[in-house]
Amino acid sequence: MLKTRVITAVVLLAILLPVTLFAPIPVFGALIRIVVVFAAWEWARLLKAGKNGSIVYAAIAGAVVILSAQLEAPRPLFQAAGVFWIVAGPYVLLRKPTLAAGVWRVFLLACGLVIFAACWHALIAARTAGVAFVLSLLLVVWLADIGAYFAGKAFGRHKLAPSISPGKTWEGAVGGWAAVMVVSIAAIALHILAPTLYSALAAQLGLGRALFVLTVLVAFSVIGDLFESMLKRQAGVKDSSGLLPGHGGVLDRIDALLPVLPLAMLLLG
Template sequence: MFKQRVLTALLLAPLALLAVFYLPLAGFAVFVSVAFTLGAWEWSGLCGLANRTMRAMYTGLTAVILLILYALQPVALQYLFADTLTLTLIIAGVVWWLLAVILVLSYPRSQVFWGQRDWLKALLGWLTLVPAWSAIVFVRGLDYQQAEFTGAWLLFGLLGLVWAADIGGYIIGKPFGKHKLLPKVSPGKTLEGMLGGMAFVLLMVSAVGYWQGWPADIGYWYLAAIGLAALSVFGDLTESMFKRAAGKKDSGAFLPGHGGILDRIDSLTATAPLYALLLALFGGFN
């Protein structure tokens, strides 16, 4: 299982980076849309749509939503506040993930509000996927006319943060994890693993800060990184909560050793909207 997990990761990481840096904006949007549409198929299995026809309809409708957004959202948007649709979606994503943190912390009591409402779980699936899609496409297109790879490097920073939190959590949590974080949600998550992931993220920020000559606003980088790293953990925990409610171990079986697509992008869907909003507010793009 571990060997299979490593081999899959060694294939996925370069594929993601090739898409980020070398696909044109339109091709990149299609790449992300395919991944998120597969994620929608998996989510349909978590929200009570046991009938394959209903699951296909949910997945197809998700694809249509992303297609409409692709037609309406500028793929190279320099200033977030210049486009009401993109801004609304990203803020909706940030609000949803703040609510998701509360739902996770109060689980299983929170299940009373959403556990028996399949339509609500389907809606929460769109709140998970659609704002994240919009945020990722927005970040990749930042400053595209002036510098083609600015958005790619910014998106690489987000991926690096998520990967650092995941790797640090595994490396520290696996041998040293003693205190369960939220055992009713995910028995495997430990406090030590979460702190290990944050430590790896701070090391990554320090390396970038050193490479950039320690910018004056490096303190804000650290604060943002800590917040995003914590949110990445709750992205994982939120999916675990829905899987537990649905009686599933993995969201799907698309990726050998990793489970499903959602199991790989849950932290990314949680952090992308906030990351995009922080870039819009403090990134100097205007």
Template sequence: MLMLRVITAFVLLVILCFSVWAGPLCFAGVMAVGFGLALYEWLRIGNLGPVPAALVSAVEMVTQFSLYWAGALPRMEWFLFIVNGVVMIAWFAIFIAELLHRSTGFKVSVRQCLLSAVVFVPAAYLSLLYLFEIGDWVLVLSVLLIVWGADISAYFCGRAWGKHKMCTAISPKKTWEGAIGAYVIVIVFFLLTYWFCDQNNVFTNFLFDQAGFFWGVVTLALLVALSIAGDLWESMLKRLAGIKDSSNLLPGHGGFFDRLDASLPVLPAATWIMLAVMLSK
């Protein structure tokens, strides 16, 4: 299973690197496919039929890709700021609900599942495109590294030291030790990045320059919390639907929703932070 996961991850990495090399439109198109499939899987979890789910996903992704192709994103900054602000608040509310109901779980209606899908996934995709527009692949990668770093750190720290379950009714394998490990490792990693890497288009460098050490660390910790919220939200939806993976499209990894779940809250939040600084000047 581990070898299968590694092979799939390598193939995805090759596709991603090729799309970046091939140019912005290719990158945007590849990402549209990935986020579109994640949206499709989410809608299917909400019991929407395969044809309607495919149509909704295609329309949303094509519309946003067209906005990027037409060069509209720089003129949509206030729109992105408002929408991503609402999305960010919604994700924090979800995170609080997850923690409050960590031992009992909570019900999510079909309407809530579908509505969150058609709002959260497009917001994340449009945010990714905007980050790519203003900072190239380095900015996008630096944001995604927060998610990947938290996920990998939580997994290994949880396996090594995990004893206290964090959300037994939502995701029984997650532990407080894993979450704490994710916070510590991600924060230390990006502090070292700030001290030794002077690239301006690294998101956390921008964050520490604008917010200072204390508030930069606080904001980074909140972003890690959002990544955990996204992971737990998908786990809750799958538990209610009685499934293990969102699909079997990615051998060893499940589906695209499984791979992107923790990124969906972080991308809009990171974009909102950058926009809050830039629009205030």
């Protein structure tokens, strides 16, 4: 399993890293569009749309992304996705409705089209702002995840959401937040690779408010992760798919990014 996981990670990095760092934005956009289509396919599968239904849904999601590229500004998409995560995200985690049935399934399939389009636009906007900017945005989620893993292993005692994801703890969440704060403060103070998400927030809002916004983003990275965990738990599966051997599915890798990307670009104004 470890060997498979490492091989998959190396292949993904060999594709994603050069495209992110060096490719023109249209090429970067095309690659992210492919990622979005696969994620949409997994989203539909978790909502039990059926084999053919999931393929059709993924195709529709790809078409929506292409058509939405004609928008003069993606801010309405960021706003719509933001409303979903701020309102529906916490509600679902607290009330735990059956997501793959009835009105909820229709609602989530419709919202998914907006969520995936908003994420695509957020990544394009971030990449347009610069390589360092898009990497710093992704780093918020990566640091929160890595910090949560190690802090949870070392200090985890109190379960964060035992009925949804038993392995997550409050201590881990705080550790992930602390990792983001340390790196963000260092990046702002030392002007590392500016402009980054951190320097842009500090310049626009001041240090205190910038750190508050980053705290909000960390919180929503956890909500995104737990939301997908709930989808998987209700669907009775461990991974969103087997597309990435050793890593699960595409959605497993980007679940925390789904709320963070549009919210970050929205909060930047």
